[in-house]
Amino acid sequence: MRIKNLPQVPLGGKQAFESLMDATMTNPLQSILSERDWLLTDGATGTNLFNMGLSSGEAPEFWNTDRPAEIRRLHAAAVEAGSDLFLTNSFGANASRLKLHGAAHRAHELSKAAAELGRDVADAAGRDVIVAGSMGPTGEIMAPVGSLTHEAAVEMFHEQAAGLKDGGADVIWVETISSPEEFLAAAEACALAGIAWCGTMSFDTAGRTMMGVTSNSLAALVEKISPGPTAFGANCGVGASDLVRTVLGFSGAGLPIIAKGNAGIPKYSNGCIHYDGTPDLMADYAALVRDAGATIIGGCCGTTPAHIGKMREALETRPRGPRPSPEEIEARLGRFSSASDGTRPGAAPKRERRGRRRAAVQPPRAPGPLPERSRAPERETGAELEPHCS
Ligand SMILES: [Zn+2]
Numbered sequence: 001m002r003i004k005n006l007p008q009v010p011l012g013g014k015q016a017f018e019s020l021m022d023a024t025m026t027n028p029l030q031s032i033l034s035e036r037d038w039l040l041t042d043g044a045t046g047t048n049l050f051n052m053g054l055s056s057g058e059a060p061e062f063w064n065t066d067r068p069a070e071i072r073r074l075h076a077a078a079v080e081a082g083s084d085l086f087l088t089n090s091f092g093a094n095a096s097r098l099k100l101h102g103a104a105h106r107a108h109e110l111s112k113a114a115a116e117l118g119r120d121v122a123d124a125a126g127r128d129v130i131v132a133g134s135m136g137p138t139g140e141i142m143a144p145v146g147s148l149t150h151e152a153a154v155e156m157f158h159e160q161a162a163g164l165k166d167g168g169a170d171v172i173w174v175e176t177i178s179s180p181e182e183f184l185a186a187a188e189a190c191a192l193a194g195i196a197w198c199g200t201m202s203f204d205t206a207g208r209t210m211m212g213v214t215s216n217s218l219a220a221l222v223e224k225i226s227p228g229p230t231a232f233g234a235n236c237g238v239g240a241s242d243l244v245r246t247v248l249g250f251s252g253a254g255l256p257i258i259a260k261g262n263a264g265i266p267k268y269s270n271g272c273i274h275y276d277g278t279p280d281l282m283a284d285y286a287a288l289v290r291d292a293g294a295t296i297i298g299g300c301c302g303t304t305p306a307h308i309g310k311m312r313e314a315l316e317t318r319p320r321g322p323r324p325s326p327e328e329i330e331a332r333l334g335r336f337s338s339a340s341d342g343t344r345p346g347a348a349p350k351r352e353r354r355g356r357r358r359a360a361v362q363p364p365r366a367p368g369p370l371p372e373r374s375r376a377p378e379r380e381t382g383a384e385l386e387p388h389c390s
Contacts, residue, residue, distance in 0.1 A: 027196040029130050029171040029230050031254055032084065037316055038290055041260060041298025042078035042086035047275070049074065049089070051304075059101045061093045063129045064113035070112070075121040079129055083311030085296065086122075086129070090114035090164060091136035096148075100139075107156070108163035115167025120215050122170075132173035132198065133164030135186055137338070142181040145211075145245035148184055150200025157189030165195045174199040175235050175260075180221055181213040187225050196227075198296075200235040200258050203246045205306045214343045215249025223253055233258030236300040239265040240277060241333040242283040245326055245341050247292040259294035261285060263302030265337070275302025282307040283314035284332050292329075348371050 033374050049060050053390040061234065063071055071089050078086045089095070095110045103110070118131035138156055140148040161172050163370075171194055171265045173324050174186040183199055190197035201209050201218055208214050213221075215234070232255055234246045243261030264277025286297050297315065299307055328335060 003383045010289070024084050027230060028128075029085070029132075029196065029198070032130060033231070033295065034372055036084075037295070039084045039130075039176055039296045039309065040082055040286075040312050041132075041258075041296060041313060042075075042261070043299035043303025043305070044250040044301045045074070045087060045089055045091060047301050048077070048304060049171065053222055055115045059092060059098065059103065060089055061091075061098070061110045061114065062101070062103075064089055064093075064110050064117060070118055071117045072121055072172075076316035077279065077305045077310060079121060080127050081308035083298070084129060084214050085132055085298075085307055086118065087134040087175070088114035088118045088164065088167075088169060089134070090160065091134045091175070092139075093130050093163070094135070094160045096140055096156055097136070101244045108166075111160045111163030112167035113168040117162045119168035128168045129282075131168065132171050133161070133167075135160055135164070135167030135172055135174045136176050137178065137182055142179055142185070145179075153182060153185035153311045154188050154192070157186045158192045158326040161186075161195060161197075162342070163195035167192050171195065171196070171230060172197040174229075176200070176202045178202060178209040178213070180217075182215060183218075183221065184225065184291050187227075187229070191227055196230050196232075198231045198258060199229045200233045200260060202236040202243065203234050203342070204237045205342075207242070207246065210371065211388040215246045215341065216343045219250045219253035222255060229255065231256035231258050231296050233260070233296070235260035236262055238262070238337040239334060240281065241336050242338075244285065244324065244329045244333065245290050245336060247289055247294050248323070248326075251293050256295040257293050258298075259292075260298045260300045261287040262300045263304075263307055265334075266301065273301075277302060277307070279307045279310035286289055286311035286319070287314045288324055288329060288332055290315065292322055293323070322328040 004301060004376055006240065044058065050052060053059055075086050090131055093107055093114060095107045098104050098107055115131060122129040124133045135157060138148060138153060142148045142153060164172060172190045174197060175197065177183045178201065187197060201213055203209055203215065222229055234243055237243055242260055245358045247259050248259055263282055265273040266273045266275055282299060350364045
C-alpha cells in the first residue's frame with residue numbers, strides 16, 4: 001500500500017475514502033510494477049479495429065456486445081505479441097460520447113462488457129496480464145472555458161469506471177486528456193468507484209496539450225491529487241520523437257511514467273490516415289523512452305502487433321543507456337514537430353485563448369444534442385478513432 005498517497009481530505013468524501021482503502025489493498029498493477037522494471041502495453045485500439053472492418057463514424061464500443069469475438073481477438077493479438085497490459089475497448093464509452101450514437105444509456109453496460117472481454121483474454125494468457133479500463137475524454141469542454149460542470153463530468157466518468165470495475169478491470173486508464181479539469185474529474189470518479197487509476201494526457205500542440213498543459217505541469221498536478229494515480233504519462237500526440245521529449249519533462253514526479261506514443265506521424269492520403277513508423281522505429285522508441293525514464297511503455301495510433309513484438313524484443317535485449325538528449329532523440333526517431341517542448345514560459349498562448357481559438361476554427365457541425373460551444377474540437381476525442389487504411 002502506498003501510504004504517502006492516502007488523502008487528508010479524500011476526493012469524493014467518506015464513500016470515496018472507504019472505496020480507496022479497498023482499491024489500495026488490491027491493485028494488481030502495483031504488484032506487477034514491484035517485480036518488474038518495465039512493462040509493455042498494447043498498441044492502438046482504433047487503428048487495429050479499422051483494420052478489422054470498423055467503419056468511420058461507427059462507435060467501436062458497440063462491438064463489445066455486437067462482435068465480441070473480434071474484440072477478444074484484438075486483445076489476444078496484443079498479448080501474443082508480448083503486451084503485459086492492454087486497454088479495454090471503452091475509450092468512448094461515456095454518456096456524452098455515446099449520446100452521439102443514441103446510446104447514452106449504455107455507458108455502464110458497454111464499459112462492463114469491455115472489461116469482461118479483456119478479463120477473458122487476460123485470464124487465459126498463462127502469465128500476469130493487466131486489464132486496464134480505458135476512459136477517454138467526454139468530448140465536451142469543461143468549465144470555466146466550456147459549459148460541462150465538474151459534477152456532471154464526475155458523474156459520467158463514475159458511471160463508466162463503475163462499469164469497468166464491475167466487468168473485472170484491474171485498473172482504470174484515463175487517456176488522451178487535454179485539460180487539468182477533466183483529469184481531476186476522472187480521478188475523482190475512480191475514487192468514487194473504488195478502483196486504482198492511471199492517467200495520461202495527449203501533448204499534441206507544440207509540446208503542450210490542446211488546453212495548454214505542459215509535461216512539467218502534469219508532473220506537478222499528479223503529485224497534488226489524492227488518491228493519486230498508480231502511474232501517469234503521455235499517449236498519442238504527434239510522433240514518437242515528441243513523446244520521448246515529453247517524457248523527459250516528467251522527471252521528478254516520483255511515480256512510474258507511462259509512454260504510449262503513436263507509430264510515427266499521422267499523414268492524410270486518399271481520405272485516410274496512415275502512420276509511417278515502422279516496427280524497427282518503434283523498437284528504437286521503446287528503448288529510448290525507457291532511457292528517458294518511462295516504466296510502462298507501449299504504442300498508440302498506428303501501433304500494430306508487429307510493432308509490439310519488435311518493442312518487446314528491444315526491451316528484453318537492449319541494455320539501458322543514458323538519458324537521451326533532445327538531439328539524440330531527433331537523430332534516432334526523426335524531427336520534433338516543434339522547436340520547443342512547450343515548457344518555456346510564453347512558448348505557447350495562454351490556455352483560455354487557445355481553447356477559444358481552437359473552438360472557433362472548428363468546421364460547422366450538424367445540429368447535435370449539445371450546444372456547439374460546449375463540445376470540444378473533434379480532434380481531442382477522435383484522435384484514436386479516425387479512419388485508418390493501414
Ligand atoms: Zn493515439
